[in-house]
Amino acid sequence: MSTPQSRPTPVPAAPDGDQAGRSWVSRQARRAVRPFWVVPALWSVGAIGLGLLVPRLDATGLADLLPFLFPGDVEGARSVLSSIAGAMITVTGLVFSNTMVVLQLASSQFSPRVLQTFLQDRVTQHTLGVFTATFVYALTVLRSLADAGDDPVPQLAVTLAFALVVAAVAMFLLFINHITASVGISNILHRSARETRDLLQRGRGARREMPESRPEMPDLGHQHVVLARVSGYLDALDVDQLCARAEQHGVRLEMLHPLGTFLVESRPLAVVHGARPGEVDWDRVLRRHVDLASERSLQQDIAFGLRRLVDIAERALSPGINDPTTAVQVVDQLHDLLHRLAVEPDPWPVHVDGEGTPRLVTRETTFEQLLDLAVDEIAHWGHDSLQVPRRLRAMLDDLLVDATPEHRTALQAKQSQLAALDTAG
Template sequence: MSDRGSRPPRALSPLREHLRETFWFAPAMTLVVACVLWFAASAVDEQIVSYLREEQAYEEIQDLVKVAEDTKQIVVTVSSAMMTFIGVVFSISLVAVQMASGQLTPRVVRIFVRSRISKLTLSVFLATFVFSLLVLSSYESETDPRRVTSLPFVQSVLTALLVGLSLLLFIAYVSSTLRLMQIGPVLDHITRDTFRVLGRMPAGRPGGEPLPDETGRILYEGRAGVLRDVNVARLVRAARRQGVVLRLVPRLGDFVVPGTPVLAVHGGAAPGRHALRYTVSVGVERTLHQDLAFGLRQLSDIALRALSAATNDPTTAVQCLDRIVQFLAAAVRLPLGTVHHRDRSGAVRLVQEVPSWEDLVDLGFEEVRRCAADVPQVSRRLLAGIDDLLPLAGPDRRGPLVRHRTLLVQAVEHAVPDADERGFSLLPDRQGIG
């Protein structure tokens, strides 16, 4: 058990996280910015021409006309070339996503969807294309400096700057995509996201007062799907106003269907429906916004795919075990199981179940252990990982580790009849076989 303490719960921003899971929002906003930028640049160009006409500087206007005529062909070339660049970006993205999904796990596709450099590159490319089209509409057929009303001088300069930015982003995008097609950076990305979730876990002292009697339950109304995140601050605020304690029935990552209980009420009447709006978010797949176990799920999936007969890549499985052990070593001393969220006065208002230590150990080791009996590289790394975790774990948390070690030894003894080979497979090694 762990208590959040007297510090008020931090307001979550699920909308921001959900927008990061989409690939349309950033390009759409960039197109709006490109249009606004063109309007501003066009107004500046008109002011420049108006000022020169007032000063009767017709020679300067004539020079600007010549510059505009020279840059018009460049803008035309840019507008046509950007569509080719956009096609290249899409092609690279689709190939990278297909390779990652086939070789690792479909769950890692979210890394590419959330990639900032991919969204930024596509957004700037689209903005450059749209901006160049708008600039073309600013060119006038009139060449008499006395009749010219606008010249796209500032617009042409901005187009050149956007082209330069697009080239730099294209280089960064290719470099980033090539890194994400390698197993090491992918595992590192998953691990860092998982540690962010672990860092947001409420830390506090163990223990807690018993909950009041359950007085009601709130049923879920909405589409069926996976519970992705919970607005803790809003739930705590609703429970405080009602003077009750709410308990989240499903855990993050559970699949919920309409009509099943989502909240249990303790100590009074349930808050109104309006107070509980937008407190839980359900989607078609899990996310790493608040789901502590989803990172381990991805690492375990990649390891299982690597150990399959079709792939047969135990080195990748060893790399996954490295990250699993890293995460478990960080979580071994943290309070897990049940979290009490408190309001400003220190009263418990929301109780939430999170994965326990045993749940995390089972998720990280169970399935990999079952496939590691006849793969000495993986069995040796798994034994070394468990041996590294045992000194870090307290007496109350060594049980799951000892159980997995015992089961692994038994499985290897059953799968490897030769004594010498069995002894080799049961020798702990942090590199597997090096």
């Protein structure tokens, strides 16, 4: 059970101060801001605060020091704010209902998994945030006008409502340009590949710290099996904290599954070698430092990046779409990613402490498995095309030039597989 598998992509370290996915606090923060509604909700909360604060500033005489403020009376201010609130909520509903239709069509044409990238897009989230903030701010200031009585008009507050409308129009224009560019297939492919490349780059730091040969891992005695607390995908590991806890208690942790694996509740997740009964609640430790998510993400899972690209190619090669050129564009991006993996040997997925003692063993996808993922399904569905087999063969020929000796065997086997598929076709 303690013999690890080799892998091309270790659990990513985050150099240059980027600790995303490696500390519990940062992982929880990223998880908290990941849902689509969080950024618009923060904008709305800020708008409520401004709507309560700015009318009070008018009473201090600050408005007398500023030019170009709203010159109307209370009734005029009510009319303006009412118009802004009604217009903004109407435009918000119209724009985003049509946008969701566009995104649904894009996801049905390319892959359902690309919809996640649009919903996580910050331009989209901030655009909705500005729209909702303008609406909420106008309503909040209207509330202060209802209680104003004979108080002077909150000129600064109404002028700020005008400024928010201008900002909303600017964000609307930016959003239209952004969303129309984002649904283009070239941009979708480039974004998916860029996110995967960034993950590979972040993983280079951890890669250098891992041994290229199998280290000695002595038998530590008693083994405690940790079970999955819920069903979900193994999405991220807090490597630093897991290693620190293992070193603190003189044990070795061994993950039993690679990232991206779907685990059923109460099935084995990890083994703690050398655990002394009753000393540490290892189930609680693993719950804190291992993420089981409802869907896969690119926090640390390299294979998911390739999976998204392959899905787009498969959809393009389906009889209903029949777009081999898109499949070839996918292969171009896969070529770049596989080249980055092929030029480095597979280290042993063992994380050691400062004294070189193994403290964490992970299960990772090998280069050969990633090659199978990138090639097999596209080759199967595209073997009747003129473009796809030719591009796959060219990719494998080029990868062989710079690949390490251990990876050349897998590449040569894949070439033979493609040749057999062409002959059978």
